[in-house]
Amino acid sequence: xxxxxxxxxxxxxxxKGMIYMGGEEQEITIVNISIIGVLAELNATxxxxxxxxxxxxxxxxxxxDLYLPDMRLAGEAEVVRVDVNDDRIFLALVFKNVAFxxxxxxxxxxxxxxxxxxxxxxxxxxxxxxxxxxNVSAEGLMIRLAGAIEVADGxxxxxxFKKLDLNGKVQVVWSDITSSKxxxxxxxxxxxxxxxxxxxxxxxxxNASTQP
Numbered sequence: 001x002x003x004x005x006x007x008x009x010x011x012x013x014x015x016k017g018m019i020y021m022g023g024e025e026q027e028i029t030i031v032n033i034s035i036i037g038v039l040a041e042l043n044a045t046x047x048x049x050x051x052x053x054x055x056x057x058x059x060x061x062x063x064x065d066l067y068l069p070d071m072r073l074a075g076e077a078e079v080v081r082v083d084v085n086d087d088r089i090f091l092a093l094v095f096k097n098v099a100f101x102x103x104x105x106x107x108x109x110x111x112x113x114x115x116x117x118x119x120x121x122x123x124x125x126x127x128x129x130x131x132x133x134x135n136v137s138a139e140g141l142m143i144r145l146a147g148a149i150e151v152a153d154g155x156x157x158x159x160x161f162k163k164l165d166l167n168g169k170v171q172v173v174w175s176d177i178t179s180s181k182x183x184x185x186x187x188x189x190x191x192x193x194x195x196x197x198x199x200x201x202x203x204x205x206x207n208a209s210t211q212p
Contacts, residue, residue: 014029014030014031015029015030015033015068015070015071016028016029016030016070017029017030017040017066017067017068017069017070017071018066018067018201018203019040019064019065019066019067019077019091019093020064020065020067020201020203021054021057021064021065021079022053022054022057023198023199025201025202025203026042026043026044026049027042027043027044028040028041028042028043028091029041029043030068030071031090033071036094036095037077037080037092037093037094037095038066038068038077038093038095039090039091039092039093040090040091040093041088041089041090041091042088042089042090042091044089045087045088045089047087049089051082051084051089054082054089055082058079058082062078062079062080063076063077063078063079063096064076064077064078064079064093065077065112065114065201065203066093066095066098067112067201067203072100073098073099073100074098074099074112074113074203075095075096075097075098075099075115076095076096076097076098076115077093077094077095077096077098078093078094078096079091079092079093080092080093080094097115099115111137111138111139111202111203112137112138112201112202112203113135113136113137113142114135114136114137114200114201115134115135116133116135116136116163117132117133117134118132118133118161118162118163119131119132119133119162119163120132120133120143120159120160120161120162120163121159121160122143122145122157122158122159122160122170122185122187123157123158123159124145124149124151124155124157125149125151129145129149130145130146131143131144131145131185132144133161133163134184136161136164136197136200137200137202138196138197138200138201138202139188139189140170140173140186140187140188140189141161141170141187142184142185142186142187143184143185143187144182144183144184145182145183145185146182147181147182147183148177148181148182148183149175149177149183150175151172151175151183151185152172153172153173153174153175154171154172155171155172156169156170156171156172156190157169157170157172158170159187164197164198164199164200165193165194166192166193166194166197167192167193168189168190168191168192168193169189169190169191169192170187170188170189170190170192171187171188171190172185172186172187173186173187173188174186
């Protein structure tokens, strides 16, 4: 008898989660999971969501955001198949950029954080400094600056992040100098040029922390 090495072992379960697709958050139920991905059922039926709309979204991009708090998994996945069975819609998802949160911080956060290493600028110490984002959420962003910079918690300043066409005022929540002499800063939005941030899901968890 030959072992099946082409198809990873799958574990059946019924865990809840969310995806962000086409600018909207959708609740899902995980049917099964393997080391490479999951089979998920949309909690909304075909009567509530036209499957044609899903295919139109996937023509633009097959990459979606995935949030599975029970499994402490979050990140990006690719939709590789869409099936419809008795008005139920199933999505086969392959993990692309997914993090496993061993410290269970996902359930403590107010909003999902999307990994997005992109350039931006921030006013600090009387200068416009270049930064690279580490992650972005609906509440704020975490940035990395070259060099060791001392900045006080509570500092209010201006920033610009062209990737998401964002600018305005932010507040420094925390900062840390790494062993490689770079500076990490957690920023909270105070007054920005958008009521909501296109492309960034919230995926709110009840009783979560507000720290970026």
